[in-house]
Amino acid sequence: MTFLEPLLLWGLPLALLPVIIHLFNRLRHRSINWAAMMFLLSATRKSTRYAKLRQWLILLFRVLALLVLIVAISRPLAGGWIGWMLHPAPDAIIMVLDRSASMEARLPGGSASKRAEAARLLAQTAKGYEETSRFILFDTALRTPQEIGDPLSLPQLSVAAATDTAADLPATLQAVLDWVTRTRPGNLEIWLASDLQRSNWQPDSDRWLAITTQLAGLPQNVRVRLLAMDQPPAGESSSIAITEVHRRYRSEPPELDLVINIERNNPAQAVLPLTVANDGNRAQVDLQVQGQSFRYRHKMVIESATAAGWGRVEIPSDDNPRDNSAYFVFGPPVVLKTAVISTDPAAGRVLQLSAAPIPGDTNRVADLLSVEQAESAPLADYSLVLWNAPLPKGEAAKKLRQFAEGGGSVGIFAPGDPGQFEGLAYGETQTAETDKSWALSRWEEKEGLLAKTDEGLSLPLNELFFTRRQPLSGEKNVLAAFEDGGPFLVRRVTGRGEIVFCASSPSPEWSNLREGLVLVPLVQRLLENGGRRFTQAGQMVCGQLGEAASGETWISVDGYKDPRTQAGVYRSGNRLVAVNRPAAEDEPEILDSGKARSLFGRVRVQLFAEPKQGESKLQSELWRAFLFAMLLFLLAEAILALPPKPEPAAPRLAREGGPA
Structure with a gap:
């Protein structure tokens, strides 16, 4: 047996109050031996034994009444055959309805959407529990509890209507758990209706472990019933x-x-x-x-x-x-601003012109800043930061990281000195042999920063040559590589933004990037990506x-x-x-129903199409039975406490010689 309110069991010693009161009452009276009373006590010894027995029974029933009252308010739960006998229906049924846009797909062979059909089936099933259970609706769009009086009204409720939202199933189940923890209902069932779209269930999320642990740790019995609306579309979509x-x-x-x-x-x-x-x-x-x-x-x-x-x-x-x-x-x-930080004046000027190539264009502005100025500059006003200086450290690195996480773009060019930033490291500077240089042999041009133009033309990366470079190491997404396989351009996604590392510099001593045929489109695309939070x-x-x-x-x-x-x-x-x-x-990927069930761990999950199993393991609240027992004990105590009926008086004898 378990309890929903176990802390109240600390009140069990209060059941001894009748005994304590009885003992105090006995201390109030002192026994004094009186010779004349000895004959009366001897005459009534038999009735005295009965009176003591009755008093002990009255005391016992009072103690038991208090005992079962404390147990009742602690809300006990019983399993096994007792739980099966006392389990006509769950105390609360929580219906979780997936209202994502994908649930508006029509079912094969019909005109009803998956959401509408799920609401109808939930309402139809709930009708059989109407007299015994509470119904609480959680929808994935608002994730707020809504108590439903008449389950058949579910399909007509506004909180069950169509939406254009996504469904975050882990967040919705966490909201359900918060409500259960706050309200502490008894025996509980969660009815979940969803099309099992993978993007909505997020099976790889760490939140599932926390949710299943909390569900399994609840004192009351919890069962999940899954209504899988995962039918594929009948026609073209x-x-x-x-x-x-x-x-x-x-x-x-x-x-x-x-x-x-x-x-x-x-x-x-x-x-x-x-x-x-x-x-x-x-x-x-x-x-x-x-x-x-x-x-x-x-x-x-x-x-x-x-x-x-x-x-x-x-x-x-x-x-x-x-x-x-x-x-x-x-x-x-919208004005898109670029901050250029460079310790090389020539390279800084090239980067500045790449970010704002047209003089007088008020929608493209590039500010040339020193490293000291960059540390105090309001980077939140910028869309792009181009860094061609020793890699930032300390507060400067933290500020640049926060800028990228907020949606900005960062372009880092070879600093000349070895260093590390955001998991990527620059090695020692390499210089090509006399009259030789490095060229690029591989780059991604289907999409991204080096993609073809709208007219279908490729960027001339094959015309670039490099006389100096710094090797890049660390976990990376390589966008372009040298002929020897070394990475030239690497991209790292950080928060809502991105950081791009270049193994060379636009300085004339390093490469011909200054010509702009590749650098200008690259910088402009970085600028547009970072400016999306504005545009x-x-x-x-x-x-x-x-x-x-x-x-x-x-x-x-x-x-x-x-x-x-x-x-x-x-x-x-x-x-x-x-x-x-x-x-x-x-996204078309649908989660297998078996995989969906496994996400709940030790919590029992049953498909609506399956027969009910494991009913002998159900738990039921027993507080009603304990209250009834308390009433019986109080009734027995009241009957025993009634005074005995007086014996009828004997008739007086007539005087001798007179009439009777």
């Missing part, structure tokens, strides 16, 4: 997402550049109509798509170089209408706006929508924000 929005502010007329990703479950070549709506205008483009992933750049003319607005891209509706559209916003150009500030994923609102009032400009759960365009004052579903919702 496509999703669309906008990954980047760029203004071509120097083009004439001004243009907006949209980078669009399309994911498909059928890799065969097909024609996919794309509709782009902006400012009341609609344009359609027929895309020749092939493969499961397809990237498309769409250029559209905007009113002026400083215009602001919003729009939407759409593809034809399919099995999941939630992933067939995406939103974008645009505003006036893409109007692009958010669903669920993020509610966290970042901080008391702001957001109003939908394309209908009545909830900014916490619905994709769309929202306005707060003069600020426009496009909210789209998370990119992870387009």
